Amino acid sequence: MSAVAETPVAAVADARKAGDWLLIATALLLCVWVLLPIYLLIVNALSSPDQVTAFPKRFFPSFDLGSLSFFINFAGVARALWNSVLVATLTMILAIGFGAPAGYALSRFDFPGKGTFRFLVLMTRAFPLPLLALPLAVMFIRTGLDDTAIGLALVHTTLALPFAVLITFSLFSGIPVELEEAAWTLGCTRWQAFRKVILPLALPGIAASAVFAFTISWNEVFAAAVLTIENRTLTAFLLQSLGESPLYLKFAGGAALVVPALIFIFAVRKYLFAMWGIANR
């Protein structure tokens, strides 16, 4: 019978097909697991305050902007939003400004002390860095940096700088030295070669790590809550008002934190894995 000869092949094909379906089903399930909670928050944010506190709830938004407009008009929110953007932008500039030269130096030179520097950078990851805001609060009061955007940005830079160094290090390592050497032989100075050859190649990756630094600052809660009182960032503001604020304010605030995050991750998605590939080590 022909079935005897065919069975093993058919069985393998069946198993493979079942495996494919299982794979796709698992992938979809995991996507739902990630997306569903976000969807539910957005439903709340796009419903009127009454619907947010109502029971039972609808699983679809009514597209009533009541909660969002209440949130936007709530005293202090606009300022907190502005502070978040300001601190995150400053953090981004500081982290890349200090981190990228270090990343370049690590990728291009061999010199005594290189190991020590890398160790110092890696060490920072084992520390609960937001806690450093505690002693700095005192130092900032002495220097007049307390409750300012730049003061908080300095602490957030401590969080973002190690990542900036490691990520730019992996970026520059991925660009062949030969390109630079070719430019030198063609008469470029070291700086010209860097500016004209290396920088254009590295720029998208540097932009991605800048976005990453922005996100770190945008999301940070503890140091922001410790170091700011009048000039709260959005996270610090929301944390502070958790106890007394109504539900719809919390959910609208949550959505205001989440939506930029979706955009940030989308913007850096191409680099996310390349950045971590070497930043691992």
Place this chain on the structure above:
Amino acid sequence: MHGKALPYLLLMPATLFLCIFFLYPFALVAFEAVTRDGAFTLDNFRTMAGSWKFPVTIRNTLLLAAIVVPIQLTMALLMASVVSRLETGRSAALYIFAIPLGISDLAAGLIWLAIFDQSGFLNTLLSSLGVVDRPVMFLGYQSKLTIFIAVALAEIWRATAIMMVILVAGMGLIPKEYYEAAEVFGASPWQRFVRVTLPLLRPSLQTAIILRVILAFEVFAVVAALGGTNLPVLMGETYNWQFTLQDRNVAAASALLILAISIGFTLFFLRVLRVPKEAWI
């Protein structure tokens, strides 16, 4: 200006920054923790450990890490394997899995609050299924267990992405030939995963576990959003000592404790998951 001085010049800004905003405040924290009014004392640690909340705080924090991290590791491995095998929709799945990476712990707490709140989506689902006839209070002060479950779920949801990214980057470094060879010798997908992927993924696993364990001890805003003061954790208590109780020295002692636990576990995992130098790929 070239040659020997250049790398040091490039490293200088980052080094100075880390000295001022990482090493110096760290020394300050350590100093504040062991002194009171300028005199050396261990009273701060005694006050901290003597607080009635302290044993609960330690237990909650360690228990949360012990439950959350293994689940995250399993899920991250599953996500990374699924992504590496997907042919269509690979980049979409990667982006979706990576989304929580950009979402702050406070926002994650608020997202899960939308689900677990008394008028939230879980209650709506349960009552429409006829499981409960009245909304259950999941996050009240008598329901410590459900608060704990909600916090654990929010943490698993939020922070699996970071492990996934590290593992995907690590899997990308494993040469395809190993899998082909294993397949030729008739290894099943599971055998390939256990015998090829896991051992070669060791450096990435080590990084992912250490990073996640450290972050697990810093859990703060998720708890603040979901449990308020009903589920005290170390970081939240540090915040309380600094803010509500206005005692910088005890807050510093508490910060040092978190630091000591973090470093302890880092060294532990570095040792247990030791990667032989020649096995690095």
